[in-house]
Amino acid sequence: MHVSLTPEESAFRDEVRAFFRDEVPRDIHDKQARHIALEPEDQVRFQKILYEKGWAAPNWPVEHGGTGWTLVQKHIFETEMANSNMPRIVPFGLGMVGPVIYSFGNDEQKQRFLPDILQSNVWWCQGYSEPGSGSDLASLKTRAELDGDEYVVNGTKIWTTLAQYADWIFCLVRTSTGTARKQEGISFLLIDMQTPGVSVKPIITIDGSHEVNEVHFENVRVPAANLVGEEGKGWTYGKVLLQHERTGTAGVARTQYRLRQLRDQAGQSVRGSEPLCKDRNFMRRIAAVEVELKALEYTELRTLAAVSAGKAPGAESSILKFKGTELQQAVDELFVEAAGYYALPYVPEQYAPGFPDDQRIGAGTETDSASHYFNFRKASIYGGSNEIQKNIVAKHVLGL
C-alpha cells in the first residue's frame, strides 16, 4: 500500500504544520519539549485555539461543528499534531460523550451540551468502572432510582481520570434490576459534579501522579432530563463509545514520533566507549518496533476509512487498542534502557537544593523516561484491558 499526497493534501499538511508552529503559544511548546505536565488551564487554552480555528472535532458531523475532512486530511492532522509534539486532546468531552450525545441524545441535549463541549468550556469525566466492575463492566451496581422527575443516584465509580477538574461526569448506572441479562437495565446519565452528594477522592499512581480518582454518589438527585436515549439502553450507547475510545488509543503517530526521538537519544547515550546507536542489538529492537508500527498504521487507516464511510468501529478497534498500547510500552522500555542511570524520575529542585534543573547530569530530557514508563503501564489496562481485547478479537475477528 503506497500513500502519496496530492498537491492539495501537501498544502493542507503545510498549513497544519505552520498552524501548530506559529499559533500555539511558546510556553505550551516549551512545556511539551521539557516534559512538564500541562496545567488544566493550559490544556483548555490549547483546545480553545483549535476550536477558534474550527479544528476541535475532526470526527464530528459537520452540522455539529466537525471539519468535514477526508480520511487523508484526518490522518495528516493526527500525524502533524504528533510530529509537532502537541498535547493530547482530553478525550472525555470531544472524543466520548460528544459523539454519544449527537448520536443518541435529544435535540434539547444537543443544544445544551454540544457547543460547550466543542469550545472546551466544560470539563467532562467518564464514570464507567466500579470497584469489582471493570472487565466485567455489565455487573456495575451504581443505582439510579426514579423519584418524580429526578433520579436518585447511589454508588461508587473508580479510576475516574481527571475527575478532580471535571464539571460533569457521564455515567453508566443501573436503573432496573432482575433483568434477564445484566447488560439490560443499564442507562446513560449525565451528572453535574457540583450536585450535593458527589465527592471525589484521589488515587495516586505508581509514578507519583494524581490522574485517577474514586467518585462517590450519595443520594445525588439528577434531573431525569439528563438521561441520554432510552432508559435501559445505556449498554448499547456505552459500547459504541468504548469502540471509539479504543480506536483512539492506538496512538500510532505519537509512537512513531517517540521512536524518532529514541533514535536521536541512542546517538547521544554512550555504552562503554561507543554511542548506543552502535549497539546492533538495541538498534535491531528499534527496527522491530518500527516494522510493527508500520503494519499498525495501515490497520488504523483501514479502520478510519470504514468509520469515515459511516460504519461504527467494530472489533477491529480492539486490535488497534492492544497492539498500539503494546508498542507504546515497548518504546517506553527502550527509552528507559537508553537513559540508563538517568532514567530516574524528575526530582523537583525543592528536594535537591543546590542542583537546579539545568545542572542535572545527562541531557535532561531522558530523566522523565522512568516516570513515563511507570505512568504508561496504564495503557494496557484502561479502555478495557488488553487481555479482554484479545478475547474480543478471538471471538469476533477470528471466530474462535
Ligand SMILES: Cc1cc2nc3c(=O)[nH]c(=O)nc-3n(C[C@H](O)[C@H](O)[C@H](O)COP(=O)(O)OP(=O)(O)OC[C@H]3O[C@@H](n4cnc5c(N)ncnc54)[C@H](O)[C@@H]3O)c2cc1C
Ligand atoms: C490509569 C487508568 C485510567 C482509567 N480511567 C478510567 C476512566 O476515566 N473511567 C472509567 O470508567 N474507567 C477508567 N479506568 C478503568 C479501566 O477501564 C479498568 O481498570 C479496566 O477495564 C480493567 O478493570 P479492573 O481494573 O477492574 O480489572 P479486572 O477486571 O479486575 O481485571 C484484573 C486482571 O484480570 C484480567 N481479566 C479479567 N477478566 C478476564 C477475562 N475474562 N479473560 C482474561 N483476563 C481477564 C484483566 O485483563 C486484568 O489483567 C482506568 C484505568 C486506569 C488504569
